Amino acid sequence: KQEVTQIPAALSVPEGENLVLNCSFTDSAIYNLQWFRQDPGKGLTSLLLIQSSQREQTSGRLNASLDKSSGRSTLYIAASQPGDSATYLCAVSTYDMRFGAGTRLTVKP
């Protein structure tokens, strides 16, 4: 059974800092990995999707990398802003989709 772990569970940084969120998974036989953002009381917004054959994806200030062999992915956020405050979840697709518990990010002005 695929297990997905996200570290840290919570992170607080001052505005402008670059930061890295981590995601690890136990079964490397994945189709893809997706990073989501969730604001309080809201659904999930897709940020980046990395197919199993890819190493990274970029969108604006976000960069996600994937190392299938080691079962790891990172989400890099450059020049963080208070509007980036949210919970970030990674999800891994094998036969189904398994989510981590998320990292709750707070960016202080």
Next chain:
Amino acid sequence: EAGVVQSPRYKIIEKKQPVAFWCNPISGHNTLYWYRQNLGQGPELLIRYENEEAVDDSQLPKDRFSAERLKGVDSTLKIQPAELGDSAVYLCASSFMAGGGSYNEQFFGPGTRLTVL
């Protein structure tokens, strides 16, 4: 383009009552998912449909939960009777899956927050 639509957004019921949630996926998406998200946790898959067929319902508590996706578009998730432990956010998502089993990007609705008293 409209996203995934869910209703109601909030529902408060007493235990042992029935409840139903509705989902309308993004037009053209053939795969529909129902997830349950408990506070402080990631979503957990309850059931996945490919068109009208439920292809993965292994995590659906079948004694009280049921789901249907008539005509391969809209879907309804029902709980009867509800228990206190069913309080959670129920999320619907959709995607387009091409042949070969490759899973594409999932898009989520806003969810239904269920409170069972």
